[in-house]
Amino acid sequence: xxxxxTASALALNGGTPVASPSVxxxxxxxxxxxxxxxxxxxxxxxxRAAKNCEELEKQFAAKSDAKFGLTCANGTxxxxxxxxxxxxxxxxxIVPAWTYIATASMLAARGCxxxxxxxxxxxxxxxxxxxxxxxxxxxxxxxxxxxxxMPVDIDAVEAIAKKHNLKVIYDCAQxxxxxxxxTGIGAFGDACTYSFYATKNLGTGEGGLVTTxxxxxxxxxxxxxxxxxxxxxxxxxxGYNYRMNDITGAIGLSRLQRLEEETAxxxxxxxxxxALFADIDAVEAPTRTKGGDSAWHLYSLKLNLDxxxxxxxxxxxxxxxxxxxxxxxxxxxxxxxPAFKAHITDHPxxxxxxxxxxxxxxxxxxxTDAQIQQVAEAVAKVADAYGR
Ligand SMILES: Cc1ncc(COP(=O)(O)O)c(C=O)c1O
Numbered sequence: 001x002x003x004x005x006t007a008s009a010l011a012l013n014g015g016t017p018v019a020s021p022s023v024x025x026x027x028x029x030x031x032x033x034x035x036x037x038x039x040x041x042x043x044x045x046x047x048r049a050a051k052n053c054e055e056l057e058k059q060f061a062a063k064s065d066a067k068f069g070l071t072c073a074n075g076t077x078x079x080x081x082x083x084x085x086x087x088x089x090x091x092x093x094i095v096p097a098w099t100y101i102a103t104a105s106m107l108a109a110r111g112c113x114x115x116x117x118x119x120x121x122x123x124x125x126x127x128x129x130x131x132x133x134x135x136x137x138x139x140x141x142x143x144x145x146x147x148x149x150m151p152v153d154i155d156a157v158e159a160i161a162k163k164h165n166l167k168v169i170y171d172c173a174q175x176x177x178x179x180x181x182x183t184g185i186g187a188f189g190d191a192c193t194y195s196f197y198a199t200k201n202l203g204t205g206e207g208g209l210v211t212t213x214x215x216x217x218x219x220x221x222x223x224x225x226x227x228x229x230x231x232x233x234x235x236x237x238x239g240y241n242y243r244m245n246d247i248t249g250a251i252g253l254s255r256l257q258r259l260e261e262e263t264a265x266x267x268x269x270x271x272x273x274x275a276l277f278a279d280i281d282a283v284e285a286p287t288r289t290k291g292g293d294s295a296w297h298l299y300s301l302k303l304n305l306d307x308x309x310x311x312x313x314x315x316x317x318x319x320x321x322x323x324x325x326x327x328x329x330x331x332x333x334x335x336x337x338p339a340f341k342a343h344i345t346d347h348p349x350x351x352x353x354x355x356x357x358x359x360x361x362x363x364x365x366x367x368t369d370a371q372i373q374q375v376a377e378a379v380a381k382v383a384d385a386y387g388r
Contacts, residue, residue: 006385011321018378019323023371027364028203030251031258037250052249057209059256060194063177066186066211068218071249072225075173075195077242078208079106082169082191083143085220087112091140096126097333097351099145103171104334107143108343115139116335118348122287124148124300124358128156130348135160141167146175146185148329148360149201149266149295150288154180154188161189169193173208174297176201177263181291186211191221196252201266201297202259204252207244265365266296269372273299273361276376282307282383298329299363301379305356310386316359318385322378326359 011017041052053071061069072078079102087093089111095104098119107114118130126144142161144152152170161168170185172178173195178185186192194200196207212218223230228237244252277285284302288294303312310318316326333351335344361375 006381006387010318010382010385011323012318017321017323018381019371019374022323022325023362023374024364024366025325025327025362026199027366028199031254034251034254037254038247041247041250047245047247049243049249050246052246052253053244054249056249056253056256059253060209061186061211063184063256063260064172064186064192064211065184066192067213068215069209069211070218070221070225071244071252072208072210072242073244074206075171075193075197075200075208076102076106077225077240078173078193078195078210079103079169079171080109080240081210081221081224081242082193082212083107083110083112084224085217086167086169086190087141092136092138093141093143094131094134094139095143095334096145096147097335097348098124098126098330098354099147099171099334100173100330101334101337101339102173103143103145105339108340113138114340114343116340116344116346116348116351118350119147119354121302121350121353122284123150123289124286124302124354125150125152125289126157127350128153128160131157132160135164135166139164139166141169143169143171145171145173146178148286148300149175149178149297150286151175151178151180151185151292151294153289154185155291158188173197173200175295176297177259178295179293180289182293187213190214191217196248201263201295202252202255204248204255207248207252262365263295266363267293269363269365269367270294270296270299272369272372273376276372277301277379280376280380280383282387283379296363298360300329300358300360302354302357303359307388308383308386309388312357312359315382315386318382319359319361319378322381324361324375324378326361328358329360330358331355
């Protein structure tokens with residue numbers, strides 16, 4: 001088939017879409033028992049953080065192999081609690097350019113000096129060698145993200161931290177229940193922060209949680225979460241109101257009971273995708289970190305731009321028309337965000353390149369084998385149509 005005739009078969013150009021109806025991109029719907037758990041709280045009248053939040057903290061920390069868990073209002077607040085407890089204004093902190101903005105912006109909010117480092121093109125996770133190059137005598141901490149749900153090379157990050165006496169904060173907003181060498185990611189670092197935003201693997205609408213294995217850090221974060229209050233109206237420190245409420249806690253706790261099973265289903269989808277995309281030259285499946293078992297919040301492919309005659313944005317436009325929703329995580333390296341203008345010294349090249357190549361495809365626990373096939377078929381069809 002010539003390129004033009006294949007292009008004319010695209011749904012974008014009037015051809016028949018591969019999937020109709022479209023494959024759902026995510027599956028965030030509540031189950032009956034989640035709704036009942038929320039109703040029970042509403043009926044109790046105990047709306048503030050109470051026993052559901054406490055139980056969620058306990059169970060989530062235990063399932064992540066962390067000692068202490070604290071619920072909070074959202075994942076951004078979780079980062080702020082960790083940064084407030086572990087960092088000081090003026091601290092130099094190394095953070096990947098290839099992550100969601102909050103990992104870095106909350107460092108700026110803490111008054112830290114941001115040093116952006118690069119990521120590895122294959123795993124898309126932080127590059128330990130580049131971290132090492134950027135360490136100065138003023139470096140105080142590493143703030144790294146297990147992006148898309150995939151753990152970073154934790155052994156390498158921890159070794160650098162130990163060698164240079166640095167704190168490590170892991171942004172786990174996308175990596176609930178991910179493991180590294182068989183251990184929950186909560187066992188590592190000084191704090192791990194989570195988001196329970198509506199579309200996350202465990203979604204409560206808005207919500208968050210932070211874990212740590214250090215009692216003092218847990219105590220400090222608990223104070224900052226609630227106006228530094230040690231007794232009723234006695235405020236030992238300046239703090240915030242970053243508390244969760246018990247309706248959210250009940251939904252989270254109810255959903256947590258299914259999270260292991262749903263994560264296993266995501267892992268099975270990822271295995272099937274990996275096998276299917278190995279045969280399509282125009283795209284690269286995400287490489288796994290050695291020892292990492294991802295939570296697969298997102299499955300992000302990379303387009304091989306030398307194998308197609310279109311841009312990534314044109315590619316996903318065609319894919320969406322085929323009934324396969326797609327989104328870009330993320331369209332810019334953080335060093336290209338206007339918000340960080342004052343912090344930029346250079347532009348880590350891999351992060352910039354990834355911003356032109358990545359696109360996420362449907363990933364959730366409800367995808368059927370037929371839908372997985374449709375996704376791969378649509379990617380192959382668009383790749384053929386735009387093939388060089
Ligand atoms: C990596 C990462 N960090 C932090 C956050 C912030 O979480 P929230 O939206 O709950 O504040 C998100 C949410 O999208 C995220 O993906």
